[in-house]
Amino acid sequence: MWNGISHNPSLKAVDMVEVITTGTCIQKEKLTCRTKRWRNVSIPAHCVIIHHPIHGIILFDTGYAEHFYQASQTFPYSLYRYATPIQFQAQDSASAQLLARGVDPKAVRYVILSHFHADHISGIRDFPNAKFIACQFAYQELISLPAWRQVKAGFLPELLPEDFTERLLPIESLPEISLSGLDPFQTGYDLLGDQTLVAINLPGHAIGQFGLWCQTLQQSYFLCADAAWSKEAVEIQSLPHWLTYLIIDDRSALVDSFQQLGEFQKQHPACQLIASHCPAVWKQKVRGDEDA
Numbered sequence: 576m577w578n579g580i581s582h583n584p585s586l587k588a589v590d591m592v593e594v595i596t597t598g599t600c601i602q603k604e605k606l607t608c609r610t611k612r613w614r615n616v617s618i619p620a621h622c623v624i625i626h627h628p629i630h631g632i633i634l635f636d637t638g639y640a641e642h643f644y645q646a647s648q649t650f651p652y653s654l655y656r657y658a659t660p661i662q663f664q665a666q667d668s669a670s671a672q673l674l675a676r677g678v679d680p681k682a683v684r685y686v687i688l689s690h691f692h693a694d695h696i697s698g699i700r701d702f703p704n705a706k707f708i709a710c711q712f713a714y715q716e717l718i719s720l721p722a723w724r725q726v727k728a729g730f731l732p733e734l735l736p737e738d739f740t741e742r743l744l745p746i747e748s749l750p751e752i753s754l755s756g757l758d759p760f761q762t763g764y765d766l767l768g769d770q771t772l773v774a775i776n777l778p779g780h781a782i783g784q785f786g787l788w789c790q791t792l793q794q795s796y797f798l799c800a801d802a803a804w805s806k807e808a809v810e811i812q813s814l815p816h817w818l819t820y821l822i823i824d825d826r827s828a829l830v831d832s833f834q835q836l837g838e839f840q841k842q843h844p845a846c847q848l849i850a851s852h853c854p855a856v857w858k859q860k861v862r863g864d865e866d867a
């Protein structure tokens with residue numbers, strides 16, 4: 576039975592949604608939101624633990640992990656760590672935080688990757704039995720780039736396990752469904768075929784970026800990855816600084832996705848919009864059974 580005010584009755588529910596923070600990086604605040612100042616701030620890297628009634632623990636991204644240091648050791652990949660110095664401790668990784676909750680990372684069957692930036696995929700080696708649900712087109716493009724263009728695209732190939740392609744479940748191969756009640760978004764991908772997890776295309780920030788819509792019985796969530804860097808930026812429609820356009824995939828697609836998010840938030844104010852680097856949800860556990 577539905578108890579909440581933000582649910583979508585045409586789609587199904589998961590048991591719980593939790594946001595965890597897997598470390599931070601230092602960045603200029605104005606780059607993330609034009610109305611902010613030119614000062615260094617710590618930007619959190621969140622990922623999301625979804626408790627599914629049938630499939631158990633599912634991750635949306637993994638955030639940082641120790642593998643980041645290894646993968647960014649050699650030039651030109653080392654440029655990534657100089658551009659965004661990170662603050663990370665072993666207990667911050669998604670796998671360590673799951674272990675602390677009594678969940679064996681080996682038991683995780685699905686890890687959804689919003690996009691291939693290193694601050695989203697650093698932990699995927701820690702989930703040896705998981706399938707990776709991600710955009711296959713993006714993977715193929717990135718893996719075939721020369722090293723310096725991979726760095727510019729925020730991609731560190733060593734983060735991927737050797738059997739990545741065998742474990743990749745391409746989003747594009749999954750059923751595309753019409754969405755009702757999630758305007759302005761009209762279609763999405765039903766990731767598990769049970770209408771609990773719906774991937775929504777959010778192009779622009781990175782090649783093949785997808786967000787994820789899901790809901791518990793009490794609360795709906797739109798995990799918008801890096802289509803915006805904070806909920807506040809979406810609400811006041813303040814785009815990232817133009818300097819970030821030097822490293823993003825497609826400027827006009829980014830603006831479109833950002834405006835669509837603004838429209839979504841206006842039409843669905845009760846839905847919790849969670850950006851992967853949003854300071855407002857930093858260190859805050861967001862649960863399906865309480866307000867965040």
Ligand SMILES: [Zn+2]
Pocket residue numbers: 690692780781801
């Ligand atoms: Zn990103």
